[in-house]
Amino acid sequence: MHEMSLCESLIGVIEDQASVHDYKRVRTVFLEIGSLACVEPEALRFSFDLVTRGTLAEGAALEIIKVTPQAWCFACGRTVTVQQRFNPCPDCGGYRLRLTGGDSLQIKQLEVD
Numbered sequence: 630m631h632e633m634s635l636c637e638s639l640i641g642v643i644e645d646q647a648s649v650h651d652y653k654r655v656r657t658v659f660l661e662i663g664s665l666a667c668v669e670p671e672a673l674r675f676s677f678d679l680v681t682r683g684t685l686a687e688g689a690a691l692e693i694i695k696v697t698p699q700a701w702c703f704a705c706g707r708t709v710t711v712q713q714r715f716n717p718c719p720d721c722g723g724y725r726l727r728l729t730g731g732d733s734l735q736i737k738q739l740e741v742d
C-alpha cells in the first residue's frame with residue numbers, strides 16, 4: 630500500500646516545518662491530490678491515522694482537496710484540463726500535451742497551534 634509511505638513522507642515534511650515555524654501541534658492538514666496520482670482517499674486517511682500516532686499531528690484532521698489534471702497544449706498555446714493521462718486536448722484534439730499538474734500530492738495548508 631503506497632499510501633503508507635506517502636503518509637510517512639508527509640509527516641517528515643510536517644515535522645520539518647514544525648521545527649522551522651515553531652509550532653507544537655497540527656490540527657488540520659489540507660492536502661491536494663491530483664486525480665491522476667493513484668491515491669485512494671480512504672486508504673490515505675487510514676494510513677494517516679496510523680502514521681501520525683505519537684507525532685505532533687496525532688488526531689489531526691485530514692482535508693483532501695482533489696485537483697483536476699491540467700496540461701499545456703503546444704498547438705493551442707495554453708493550459709487545458711484533461712480527464713486522463715494521454716487524453717487528447719479537449720479543444721484541438723491534438724496529442725502534443727505536457728502534463729503540468731494533477732499527478733501529485735502536496736500539502737496545501739496546515740492549521741496549527
Ligand SMILES: [Zn+2]
Nearest residue numbers: 702705718721
Ligand atoms: Zn489544443
